[in-house]
Amino acid sequence: MYLVTDSGLAGGRSLEDIVTEAVAGGVTMVQLREKNLGTREFIELAVRLKSTLKRSGVPLIINDRVDVALASDADGVHLGQSDMPCTTARRLLGPDRIIGLSVENFEQIEEANRLDVDYIGISPVFATPTKTDTAMPFGLDGLARAVRMSVHPTVAIGGMNEGTAAETIARGTDGIAVVSAIVTVASPREAASRLLKIIDDERRV
């Protein structure tokens, strides 16, 4: 269960608090996505989140910005198709840091199969209001095909919530990435905990 944070959605609450709660509820990976912060503020926030996550062992992934990941000693980056090419990012980050790549169609999954990435984000599975620049949704059948095609672990992104988690996990994806279903609710801890239960129940089927 992969939390994608966005301080624009946090509604004035601190991201550290949301992340701490979400991890207590069972989140196992955190991505920091900030499109409107200056570089210094972005780094400072990443350093604070890294420190928040330290005891839990949950990795911190930085969206897009390899400079911020290096400066904050984050665990890796998540790259979109218009971000830095994966090969360049691997060269700058070294062999050990995590690189995730968003794929928006089946061609990009084939390309990703030839790249040194640690997971791919199938994006989006469903249409979603938190990202407006996304490609045509894969849908559940598309997701199942994507999971079969990929040599890398897959994370389903886009429209993941308590209503969609079970059917998504049933298609074989390794993880689901959640934004608003955890960030925008009153109790991120309870939301994460309920989602985790849905995932675990589905996995036991």
Added chain:
Amino acid sequence: MYLVTDSGLAGGRSLEDIVTEAVAGGVTMVQLREKNLGTREFIELAVRLKSTLKRSGVPLIINDRVDVALASDADGVHLGQSDMPCTTARRLLGPDRIIGLSVENFEQIEEANRLDVDYIGISPVFATPTKTDTAMPFGLDGLARAVRMSVHPTVAIGGMNEGTAAETIARGTDGIAVVSAIVTVASPREAASRLLKIIDDERRV
């Protein structure tokens, strides 16, 4: 004579053409400043400019983005006070790449004196329409004081044009940084050439 480029000001002309002309007119350093490009496009543009500049030996400096500088093998970065801290940038870029730092007041010049940077940008000397987020202008007397205070070479930024270049150089600054006076004119080459003559004439005084 330090050209700061901005494709938003280029009016549809290619930055490569503007830079080629400006270098032919006498520009000795080029900074690429892009606040609205995706990372991949930014890197691709930097790689093209680096290739454009290769034969001239003129260094390419990337504004703010250490990741773009590393990915494009640029010659250095120019950092503002809200960009990556200089010490972190030096660690990521190594000892040989150029780091420039914008300073907006005398306190920041004292701080910069203790930092491993290659030059400071005195910003702004005059009020300017191309940057709207800038601090109170130094003015010519402030520039002269800044130049005396700094242990690093200085570049005057903000309001540099054919009308202000001579009096600016007369205050002892090592260079002037020009944006619109070269980027927005019909012939960047002639504009650069006229500015260079003004600088050289003033230096001979």
